[in-house]
Amino acid sequence: MNNCYVGSEIGQLHRVLIHRPGRSISHLTPSNCQDLLFDDVLSVEKAGEEHDVFADTLRGQGVEVLLLHNMLAETLDIPEAKNWLLETQISEYRFGQTFANDIRCFLADLPHLKLASMLIGGLSYADLPMKSSSMLQGINQPNDFIIKPLPNHLFTRDTSCWVYGGVSINPMAKEARQRETNHLRAIYRWHPTFAGQDFIKYFGDEVRSYDKSTIEGGDVLVIGKGTVLIGMSERTTPQGVEHLASSLFKHNQAKKIIAIELPKDRSCMHLDTVMTHMNVDTFSVYPEVVSKDVKCWSLTGDQSGRVDIKEEGYFVTAIEKALEVDKLNLITTGGDSFEAEREQWNDANNVLTVKPGVVIGYERNTYTNEKYDKAGITVLPIPGDELGRGRGGARCMSCPIERDGI
Template sequence: MERHYVGSEIGQLKTVLLHRPRLSLERLTPSNCQELLFDDVLCVERAVEEHNQFAQLLRDQNINVLLLGELLTETLHDPQAREWLLSAQFSDYRLGPALAHPLREWLAELPAEQLSRYLTGGLTWQEVPEALLKQRIAASPHSPFITRPLPNHLFTRDTSCWIYQGVSINPMAKPARQRETDNLRAIYRWHPLFQSNDYINYYGNEERYYDHATLEGGDVLVIGNGAVLIGLSERTTAQGVEFLAASLFRHQQATRVILVELPKHRSCMHLDTVMTHLDHDTFSIYPEVIQPDMPCWVLTPDGKSGLIQHPPQPLVTVLEKVLAVTEIRFITTGGDIFEAEREQWNDANNVLTLRPGVVVGYDRNLRTNEKYDKAGITVLTIRGDELGRGRGGARCMSCPLERDDLEGNRP
């Protein structure tokens, strides 16, 4: 297998990581979906069917599809990985020593596939042997879960993001998603696919409390030519970006990090919900949030392990310079103001580019897809009536591991 490398947003996509939802979605209910960051419960069978269609479309395009659940199961065959993950997710401080120790011993004996299901889908009190429950000192639990499900694993883009020759394993902003990072840390550390490859860990792989220095992959666009475009959103903070940028520069993997400020609300929780890169000179944007002349800030290395923040410049000016094009085309979300708002909410701007000018998006976003087509962008459509209710599109649901740079090359 080729070395993991992501050199752009639009170069030929070679390998991608998805997560097929099942148990975690089955455990979404009207009483818990909001705290698990979903707006509603989904029809699980239909959501799984739609996700299978998405994965098959990618395979039909000769893209290697890896599934997070399968990688996690294979990782758990390693005793060291299993011990580390159980200690991280079922710690004494989370559950109390009286319960945590015997629970870890019981989980350690489970088949890898079953343990993988619990680590992604959550573990309920009813699923553990009754004898273990007697070890619990606290009163009857208010929640049916010992550990909550992780339905947002569906959005593999966020938990880790590959940037040129390395990966950031991201400290997530919301408690409902923070355990996802442990699963990715274990996969990247112990799975044979990654053990045998030489890559850089930029950020987030240390066992520490990251406090306000959070970062999520939906805000990170690897636009190529040594540049990375990052949104400061409700999930990605300036503190997190500072650490990532310093690491990128230290490892000589980027020359510029470009920052844009986003509103701090759910409808544009990440940069890729309002802006994605479609072709060498073409971006999709939601104009209520992204404007060509909006200010952006460029960070560069100061040569002494620090950062230089340059005065703000118009976004379009910076993009034209980075991409070496004379004019950037911006395709705005389709329809009138009401249709555009609805389609942005349904991830019309959150498309996954497979190669220059060819993207995957939801078929429900008719007006925006029509505008893409008229602009010469080919849209391969998938159904998203259920998946889209999780507030994520094809880009959100995919983490590229191998992608060519803007010139179709790799190091």
Template sequence: MDRFYVGSEVGKLRKVLLHRPQLSLKHLTPGNCESLLFDDVLRIEKAGEEHDAFQKVLTDNGVQVYLLTQMLAETLSMSNAKKWILDRQINNFRFGETLAMEVRSYLESLDNLTLAKHLSGGLTLAEMGATSKSMTLGRMTETDFLIEPIPNHLFTRDTSCWIYGGVSMNPMAKDARKRETVHLRAIYKFHPMFKNSEFITYMGDEDLNYDNATIEGGDVLVLGRGNVLIGMSERTTPQGVEQLSRALLKTGQAKKVIALELPKARSCMHLDTVFTHMDIDCFTYYPDIMRADTDCWELTMNDHEQVEANRVKDGFTNAIARALDVPELRLIPTGGDAFEAEREQWNDANNVLTIEPGVVVTYERNVNTIRNMEEAGIKVLTIPGEELGRGRGGARCMSCPILRDDI
């Protein structure tokens, strides 16, 4: 039986889920990229090459890589799983009855790998060649999407996050990303690798409207030793933090959750764009955002099984140091002068993926921050990111650990 467990941010990384984008990038244009939550269009082939280089660095360092499209295709090979997925994406309310029937029939006719590619990459009217006498269809042009592309599937960190012995299938904040959760729910529910394994589901695996309780994995750091750090950001709400915290504390998988208040800004969309864990006592951080006066709460469960939130009075760094049982934290700032630091933060200098204590993967372009890390004794493995980086996500954003050691 396969084991799935993430005990920290810095313990040895053993298994990870990635997504190599292609069709979704082909469908990305200057006219639609903003609605699809991208700042720019990417060179498809170059982005793919850079993602291959990322995969190679991981496999060369003993990490087993699983690719989302392949996992989704293998899930779709089971008829009950295919029905479950399509039931949640194709319906009369979305398309109208006539067109829904034709879209469903077309998708069911595809081989599983092609279907998986279209579910994540999108499907246009021209690609399907719809002919039904539908009023909805009659008002569409050939380049209109029947299935919207999901380019943000690239950032597998956000859609689900493994925390100790369980997983949260996250209710996403933006409509453009909500279908991602359907795919991850299906993989964890039906794929043979997960189906027969034992793990806890914290939240998100129900057909519910989670209303204001949204959470994304880029805001969740598994500190280790029974502690979790969560940022309340542009995408993660206090309601989402409370919902996840209740499940973590009630199941005993965590003993304490530390919650941080972040600005609701695109430049620090998630906590891991300004603060990530590199060694047991060492973090990289962006000083303009992660200030000493950052509001911080500690969430624990009382004897009545109620989550209590108590404001931390001596600063978030002391709260984290206590959780990790270290005297104090080593904080490595974004490198360069004010202009260089702001530019490198925007290009994900602080969004590193730690693959074992003191060894991180990051974009090679962030030279000043890399210098700071190396001077602090961190081993830095670099990957190209001239295209991938334009999606506004680094090595941590692009990876969902599914097996990682404790500290």
């Protein structure tokens, strides 16, 4: 029996994958955080505590919470998975034969929770207790990374996303995130939760260069009734959308993709930072970005994998048609234009719906939360003073694995 199915953005959430920040956040410094796609350094302890509140809020809503660090450690218990991950993440092309072999030998002896921590959290030359004959050790400084940390694993939404009866294991746009995908490939292939389950892998399961066909889960909204809404952002390309669409049609999992163009800037990194689905006919939107002149296309196809693309008019009309509702209720970011811009930056629009009309969001976004409340949306508030510095809210920090349709 396959329980891996996500039928909407708003149906009752049953199971979700999240990642508690730890070692990778402790490796963020003012000099490296920009390269690692963070705007700031976070307090490790405080971010962890805030994340625990998030996890407990989910559990309080009857949601089963899977933790990425534990899932990776349990995947490493399987010898084939461990060998594959060490060879893939510690490749000879990256480190040369000598050093790759030395690092693998060191890592292979670690307890698996510790090994998972190193793969996610990074390893510096100073952390290596051995002398290698490789030239790399002589060339690099003690604080240089052998394995760079992956602090963006915090945002489990992006690396893989479940769409109806399958998962897209996403080829990531930025070099700082590309190694995350291999962790998810291994988990979905070997972890007992997924191994032997009958689900589809739409896209991205092979280790290869996907070139410009990148896609990230923050841009993918499974709005239900066989439709998927995808934003083409800084990280998700039209080529990536077309590949995912083709696979969805081939496996008869979706009838239509609505693709909308977004500005390619940091404040609007993914579609879900400016728009999320909260109830059947209700979306939160940041109107400065999601406006009438946004370009929109519909993609349809058949089981041959063929994709037909047609430019559409106003994207809201396209969504209304797909959801079979007369009129969408769009709740805009709260406050005056200054407050709205601040709250959008702090992820006021990036809420995670746990069931129709009930969402988890940062408590700091008071103006927007008040508007949600007035519109009949219940906000379960979580602290986000530290977590929010990573530029991601509750939706970004969650990968639903099991969720009802509408």
